[in-house]
Amino acid sequence: MEKQIQEIIPFLSQDDRPDIQFITLQNILALSGNAECLKLMNQQEELLITLLSLLKHSNVNIAKNSALILVNISADINGADALLKLNNSINKNDLLKERFHVGDPIWSILKSILDSENVLADPCCMVLSNLTRPKQFLELVLDLIEKCEITYEQIVNVFTKNKYNQKGQNLYYLGPVLSNLSQSARVRKYILNKDKCVVQRLLPFTEFEDSVIKRGGVIGTLRNCCFETEYHEWLLSDEVDILPRLLLPLADNTEFDEEDNDKLPSELQFLPDDKTREGDPDIRCMLLEAITQLCALRKNRESIRSKNTYVILRELHKWEKDKKSLLACENLVDILIRTEEEIGEDNLKDVEVPPDLQEKFDQVILENS
């Protein structure tokens, strides 16, 4: 099999015969659906380099098939590893250096995404999403992005702009990309820059109906950002006002009495009859986890309580069927319904959990997942 793959690679380089290139790519694409074949392809550096350069091919079909193969390759952790290692090979080889750019393969992929006329932006987003997912590669990818002199600002701009790509590419997969990137403190620091308007621009997408991918990506990003305790107060302040955006997907059309209604943030008041909750339990879980994170400090817990968060959670709890989400909801309610006197601790993250309890907790989590 390995030999066969090696044999077809030269056909890809027949620049004067695009028909042959195309057919070869179609075959490789079909093979890349098979895990065994994928494993073999990952080891063919020449194949990876050729695919990367074909991304810029003037024939759309050729470029597109190359992109799709790269999506499959990058989905495999070894494939992602091999793709990222190409950067070293390019740097060592003068011939390749001429053909590629500093920071490649990331550069080529990002350039396609940032180009508003590019027809491959969506598969490129998927490749990038795949490359950023394994945590062990994340810092390497960030290094490469910075080497390319492409800023996170540019990526966020493209992502938050309505219909940025003119060729119908909707860039939804930048959501997971951002969520993956925000696992790194470097990126969180950029997103949470108080002098810039970044996190604020992401907030409206917690209710983005067109795509669960984009919505999930944004909520994942926000959840990751909520781990930064020192930014909690700012996130909850009027400047960002993140809480209503996290609660809104958890609310349905339940009508509250006047007193409860008035205490809710205005975004959650008088919700229309057709308002439904977030349909994806994993996303609901992330929202609950994010709010739970924001409860770390006493001052912020008090603020979250004062916004009548409880009634939204109460209604969610009545309705929730998903075990994991139900547990997340209960954990949050447990914090909110206790008074500060009962909690007696400013920062919940300072609480030391005895090992035996930790074991029990782990057990519960295991049972529920």
Added chain:
Amino acid sequence: MANQNKKTMSDAERLELAAKLDQDLEDFINGLEKKPYSEGWPEDRWEEEMEKHPFFMKKAPEAGEKLHPLMEGLQQLKYDPNENTPEDLAAAYKEDGNFNFKHKNYRLAIIAYTEGIKVKCGNNEMEASLHNNRSAANYFLKNYRSALRDAELALKFKPDYDKAITRAAICSFEINQYEKAIEYCDCFLNKKPDDVQALQLRQRCVNAIKIKERDLRKKKQLETKNNKVEEELLKQLLIRGINIEGGKDSLKLECLEPHVPELANHRVCLTESGILQWPVIFMYPEYKVMDFIQCFQEDEIFGDRMHQVLESYPEWDTEKKYMPNKTNVYFENHSTSKLYKVDVNKTLLDILKHDEYIIRGGTPSFIILVQDSPAERSFLKQYNIA
């Protein structure tokens, strides 16, 4: 020949020729028709004339003011399309506009910029600048809609025009188009991510949207509720089999609106316990007066209510003869012009359920007369009694 002549002329001859020419001129002037000097500025108005002269005028002529001919000439030199290239013209108008703008004559500035725009000079930079400046003038006049339109036109000619982007954002905010304002803010922030003013404006927009959307939802919810209440009201009327004028085929709320101003805002309504509350009129034809009852519950005994109304004799009842037990109550079917006597021991609902009772103007009305009085007799003569 000429050379020869010149050479041969001696000094004396030259003097003689000069003297002769002087004399000729003198003769010519003297020969002119004698008339007084009339074209100068009259002594009493010279200051005014001086003001009008383009060399001496202290302020620019107002729009619509008649121009001094010299001024007109100068203007033509400056503005005549035959004398200037389109770009020069546009520049001249822009300069004019800027001059007026500086002196806060925003309306004049707008006229000048508009003239400049009309030239269609074809230079994108100039077109963008003219539109942007007119946008600024409109902004200071608080014509936010026009200012926004001009800023947007300026952006068509020059997409990265910072001033125009900023003004477009502010104007959008002023005319409550917050979503648009945010787009312009983001557009600006793309270039200057930490511009404090843009960030603040953006936040104000976000907050305004929250409130606006909340209020919209509130309004909508209220509407839905009202609709439900109204639907229920119509349903209850149908269930009770009450006849409403104009409501035979499809009963509409309009058929229930009281016509008399005294009962406006007291349309029949359904209480929380499911009882209808009617506006009712008592008519006393003898004295040509009426009582307006705003809330008459359908389950009340008619006589009880009448008792309340007539308990302390109304002021027009000087003879104190309108005692509840000594009166007759009738209702009229307007289509047949028949009168029907009412049993006051019944509830309002039972009375209204009468097949011949057709409620007009959403307001049941009753005629009250003193039993066997001359007034009753003469009134009844006009009707068929059922």
